[in-house]
Amino acid sequence: MDWQTITALSCVLGTLAVFAYRIARPSGKKSGCGKSCGCGVEKKR
Amino acid sequence: MTPSSTTNRSAQSPVTLNQVGVNCDVRISSLNGPACERLRDLGFCEQMQLRKISNGRNLICTVCGAKMAISRDLAEQVLVSPIR
């Protein structure tokens, strides 16, 4: 495996880890929707 | 005397807001119905002067300088007497 493949795979695994963390983390959903969909009303703190 | 003269009868039986013609200036004599409180909050109080702008499914009136649209059901609860 060359360096490109290693780097690419690391990025992919890192992304997976971030997603897994965000799904699993306790829902301290303070603001309205919790997602950055941009509704002017609900801004995340 | 024809009984339909509203100015003579206004003291005894005020008409509802629905029955008043467009562009008439009237004064609210009383509110009669379940939505009185809500109406008062919006400015439709006793002794308030208002002008009816348009008829239709929902009426438009100017009251206290503000333009308000209310449904016919609500207008039925507002009793007014014309201002000469």
Add this chain to the structure above:
Amino acid sequence: MSTVPEVPPTVALVGNPNSGKSTIFNALTGKNQRVGNFAGVTVEVKVGETYNPHGKKLHVLDLPGCYSLRANSPDEKIALEALTGQLPKTAKPDLVVCVVDASNLERHLQLALQVIELGLPCVLALNMVDVAEKSGLRLDPAKLSEELGIPVVPMQAKAGKGITDLKQALRHPFPPVSEATWLANAESDENDRRDFIARLCELAARRPDSQQRTLSDKLDSFLLHPFFGWVALVAVMFCVFWAIFSFASIPMDLIDGALGGFGGWVESLMQPGDFRSLLVDGIIAGVGGVLVFLPQIILLFLFIGLLESSGYMSRAAFLMDGVMAKAGLSGKSFLPLFSSFACAIPGVMATRTIDSAKERLVTIFVAPWMSCSARLPVYFLVVPLILGEKEGSWKQALILFGIYVLGTVTAFVVARVLRGRLGPEATTSHFMLELPSYRMPQWGYILRHVLDRGWAFVRKAGTVILGLSILLWALVTYPKSDSEDPGEALAHSAMGRIGEVIEPVVKPLGFDGRTGTAILTSFAAREVFVSSIGIIFSVEETDDDVETRSLIRDKISKATWPDGRPLFTPLTMVSLLVFFIYALQCLPTTAVVAREAGSWKWAIGQFVFMSGFAYLASLIVFQVGRLMGF
């Protein structure tokens, strides 16, 4: 003796909707504000900080606009709780600023009197004095102050006038509590207040006797006309769509070109390999494919902001009331549904102004069918393909208009059916709506709002969509096959395997496994569909300065089934559009619906219903279309 850190005093802003309260709040707090979360349900209570002339910090609460403290609606309840210190995590206010519209004192003073009666120190912000004076009202703030027993600050918040005076009134020590001298007998507070207000207005806010026709009246005779009003409404809506299509094309081309150039530059930096492919075919193709729609998003929000700010939206709500009634709704549902065209989440939350619980539920249920802005990348990708023309033509605007109409009409029909099944109302509610005067758009507020939404769009692209693009690229690339043929390589990858499984399910809708996989990914975020398509079909290396978006479109218009038939025929495109119009593909919306409707049952039911409906509709469109020979 223990020292406790000094808690800044809390100042609460109350007032009717349309009194200019939010303008004052923004002027006081500037950037130091955020939306507070209270009582578990997010209500629009904004919290901010300001400093009085002595440099003392103050917490400022912007309470929801309400007409009285009678707690008829959720907004009024929250306001009352906040003022009496019953709102969790909020201190009872030390001072209340009652914001009133000077040209509407007879109405606005109702709330002010009720607040003063609560026994809190108060200041009256007499806003919009310019409007009052122009309409011939003669104001006497000194007399008002004397009769009410509280300081009165004349203001023109939009022009920034009076803010300093208001801050002066916020300095320590706070003014003494007024004695509420109008409450004579204990029997009817209502009557006392009414009489007092009538007397007060005679004294301090004399109205001219004649009622002149203002410019607003003249405009309304046309815009509220039973026939011409409708013509104007349709014309306005259509112009908005057409403008979004046309004006946005120049900046979109610029973004396209920049992305293509950037991709080419990255390619030149390294040898062919996985990482380069990740950067160019994954990240740039995926994120860029969505970013390119930023101009359209911004234009859409700009127009919505303009319409709201000018005062036209309430006229539209008034006109729509008759139509809404046929759907079992009322004009009050108009603004929540219209907001859903931008994003269903604030639309669903705006349903709080609807008094009728059943009507509110129905509105929440159908709101996602007002095509939201996240669907726009999909629409803008697919619509030109149906016609095979370059963008900007009025035909495409017409199709887009038709898409919105289709979603809206279906929503009304379903609303009607659902409303009927929910049964009659426990208490009748009636239509009442204020039609404020037309006013020049508040550009500062609109631009800030537009920039917020635009930035949120970019941020979403840079986070969620970036992550999903990376994962998608991995699915398309691995496991690798030894074959040189791009088609075989794709079939061998994880994405290809998923596509094989999906294909029987989506084939009746006119889609193959690749498209089906892209649709599946779009349940994470609708915009991702464009990224997925770009990545899945981007099996060849891209050239340098070719536009990413039209490249996607070129690629998929050349795509074929294994037997050589074109994959993306106009009929397939229409079937795809229909699917996206009806499918509920937004987990945040489902979460908000669950909260606002009070149960997950509704949210899950909505999701299942809409997904099934989308599938069926797409199926019917495709099969019937095929039978008819398209």
